[in-house]
Amino acid sequence: MRGIGGFYYVETADAVYTCRARGNLRRQGITPVAGDRVEIEVQPSGEGFLTQVLERRNNLLRPPVANLDLLVLVASVCQPTTNTLVLDKMIAIAEKKEITPIVVINKADLADPSELEETYRKAGLECFVVSAMQPDSLEPLRKRLAGHISVFSGNSGVGKSSILNAIDPSLVLETGEISQKLGRGRHTTRTATLYHLADGYIVDTPGFSSLDLEQVEPINKDELADCFREFAPFVNDCRFIGCAHYKEPNCGVRQAVEEGLIARSRYESYVTMYEAVKDKKEWVKG
Numbered sequence: 001m002r003g004i005g006g007f008y009y010v011e012t013a014d015a016v017y018t019c020r021a022r023g024n025l026r027r028q029g030i031t032p033v034a035g036d037r038v039e040i041e042v043q044p045s046g047e048g049f050l051t052q053v054l055e056r057r058n059n060l061l062r063p064p065v066a067n068l069d070l071l072v073l074v075a076s077v078c079q080p081t082t083n084t085l086v087l088d089k090m091i092a093i094a095e096k097k098e099i100t101p102i103v104v105i106n107k108a109d110l111a112d113p114s115e116l117e118e119t120y121r122k123a124g125l126e127c128f129v130v131s132a133m134q135p136d137s138l139e140p141l142r143k144r145l146a147g148h149i150s151v152f153s154g155n156s157g158v159g160k161s162s163i164l165n166a167i168d169p170s171l172v173l174e175t176g177e178i179s180q181k182l183g184r185g186r187h188t189t190r191t192a193t194l195y196h197l198a199d200g201y202i203v204d205t206p207g208f209s210s211l212d213l214e215q216v217e218p219i220n221k222d223e224l225a226d227c228f229r230e231f232a233p234f235v236n237d238c239r240f241i242g243c244a245h246y247k248e249p250n251c252g253v254r255q256a257v258e259e260g261l262i263a264r265s266r267y268e269s270y271v272t273m274y275e276a277v278k279d280k281k282e283w284v285k286g
Contacts, residue, residue: 019048074154
């Protein structure tokens with residue numbers, strides 16, 4: 001659930017145990033993180049030892065968390081205006097990490113969400129149109145989160161805390177107290193905590209921002225197109241094998257953009273991301 005100061009808080013079916021890591025994990029260079037599935041030993045004294053970290057399905061470096069099911073990207077239809085490039089970068093990182101991205105469009109009571117919703121539904125992504133001020137609108141999202149480990153991301157002011165507080169009023173108060181107690185300094189930016197939410201878990205990540213993921217989870221040019229799922233139906237229409245969908249002639253993806261089958265804003269995000277990495281050299285492994 002959480003690790004701090006060399007102690008790991010591990011939830012089992014009947015209790016939460018405070019554990020130290022066995023020396024074999026340190027020797028293997030394994031650092032347990034929130035979301036890890038682990039094996040522990042509990043002494044008669046009640047002292048716990050974390051003995052093994054099971055294989056991870058995925059993990060993020062910042063925030064340090066493993067086995068995520070959902071990356072919930074909160075956008076807003078009014079102030080602050082959503083930066084679709086940042087949103088598309090986060091979606092691409094989720095796709096690369098095999099974490100299901102979900103787009104939550106908040107403040108639907110204040111402005112028309114239809115354009116933003118159409119863009120991401122056309123891309124084959126799950127969208128939830130909500131208002132934190134209208135609890136009934138959050139029920140489909142609550143059901144989607146059930147049974148999963150989720151992390152929320154979005155620009156400051158889009159309403160992440162308001163949504164979480166509306167789903168479970170005790171959650172934000174509890175995490176706020178924890179964060180205040182620990183301090184929002186250099187230690188908490190390296191710590192993630194799992195909390196129960198809607199029959200699943202939510203990752204509380206002090207200091208986490210979209211910029212963190214962009215910096216530490218880069219995508220190289222050969223992987224990028226695969227991170228835009230709506231491109232897949234059209235790649236076989238490209239003239240060249242290995243087409244970058246950038247400036248090549250007879251490109252099926254670019255043709256799909258012209259025909260309105262792929263949202264232009266999504267393709268423009270792809271081009272911006274591709275231009276940023278196209279000249280970067282990959283390290284050659286010896």
